[in-house]
Amino acid sequence: MRLSRAGKRVKFSHSSPEALEAVLQTEISADPQLRDGHRNVFIVVESVYSMDGDVAPISDFLEVAERLLPCKNGHFIVDEAHATGVFGPRGAGVVQQLGVEERIFIRMHTFGKALASHGGMMKDLCLRTGLIGLLAIVLCCSDTRDYLINYARTLIYTTALGFPFLASIRSAYELLAGGETVQLQRRLSQLIIYFRTRLESLSAWGPSVLEVDHFTNSPIFSLRSQVPRELASVCQQEGYIVRAIMPPTVPAGKERVRVCLHTGNTMEEIDGLIETIQKWLHQTEKKPARL
Ligand SMILES: Cc1ncc(COP(=O)(O)O)c(C=O)c1O
Structure with a gap:
């Protein structure tokens, strides 16, 4: 959140659509620019939480944000680290399991869990207009991709992984894509x-x-x-x-x-x-x- 340069950063209670609604309502009533769509809200969640293993109620979160921000200025960023390879069609994650991928601004997948590897620069493997990641795949629109390439310090200043890791990640993705998993x-x-x-x-x-x-x-x-x-x-x-x-x-x-x-x-x-x-x-x- 610190690195995001967001003007304001607000937390809401763990995995609670009610808490998200309360926070959004407070912020929207205090800021007309949020109400009229001139400012954006980015809502960041994990799809499978790393410690309790609980699955985020993503559809309920979407319903809340889309209702309270009808100008479509609510954007979800979903970390699928623990869902990759485990949930969804061919391990594509919870978002695809729910069929809500078109309503998610960014999906992030990593390779250190089910894929038994590390991160990697995987542009060619992204499902949509994906962006490279040094430690993750970021599935996003092309504007976001350009933005991250130019502004994301952790991406700009990190050395890409070596070939052996890329090869192992590619192999894992080939197994996923081929239905072998x-x-x-x-x-x-x-x-x-x-x-x-x-x-x-x-x-x-x-x-x-x-x-x-x-x-x-x-x-x-x-x-x-x-x-x-x-x-x-x-x-x-x-x-x-x-x-x-x-x-x-x-x-x-x-x-x-x-x-x-x-x-x-x-x-x-x-x-x-x-x-x-x-x-x-x-x-x-x-x-x-x-x-
Ligand atoms: C929620 C979450 N996102 C991302 C990561 C990083 O994943 P990886 O180790 O596959 O790079 C972790 C690691 O534990 C995590 O728990």
């Missing part, structure tokens, strides 16, 4: 459903030990605990690569163990992880209060 996407959704079902067996534990009631359709799961390092370490000792996420990455009180599933996981691995957590919970229960 559709089966993997399907397999991942089965694993997500299975893990969610298995996690239900843990929900009897009180929130002071483990909170597992917030599930999404994404492969990112957040197991809230007051002792996430301890839980993560127990899982790691059993061979599961999961991480404790602590403040300031998440707000204090929202510490968790983050579990990210991938297509290569098996149901047996999920069973094993659940059993490891269950065993830890039983041992934790027997210990005196030490939270």
Whole structure:
């Protein structure tokens, strides 16, 4: 937001169309230029949030902005980093899954998650009039592309990635475009459903030990605990690569163990992880209060 040179920067509550509406209403009533379309509003969201794995209510956000800004001066920028390769037709993201791509000003895709690579300069691979990115693809109109090439300092002053990364990203995109990953996407959704079902067996534990009631359709799961390092370490000792996420990455009180599933996981691995957590919970229960 700082780098955007926006005249005014306002936050709204996480993933809340009501909060967006309240913020927009306040700003519009204070600024006639917003009302008559002479000033722009850029609304920036992630499609899949990186920590809780929840999916943004993009259609509801669009409805709010289009209703309150009928001069079409509300522009959405959607970061699809965690949706790329996982959601939408051939992994094209949540925006395309919803079929609202024509109503989104910018979609940004990165390559470090499902594509198992890094960023890249990918002009030729953009689906529409896309822009290059050093760390991302930016799907946008040609004016925005020209603007970013000339004004985006982080783009101008960053060296492009080397050929091996570009080659690996291209290979991943060829697999996506060729439909070869559709089966993997399907397999991942089965694993997500299975893990969610298995996690239900843990929900009897009180929130002071483990909170597992917030599930999404994404492969990112957040197991809230007051002792996430301890839980993560127990899982790691059993061979599961999961991480404790602590403040300031998440707000204090929202510490968790983050579990990210991938297509290569098996149901047996999920069973094993659940059993490891269950065993830890039983041992934790027997210990005196030490939270
Ligand atoms: C929301 C979001 N956008 C972008 C990125 C950067 O993605 P990448 O690592 O693929 O370049 C991240 C990385 O975690 C992220 O969480």
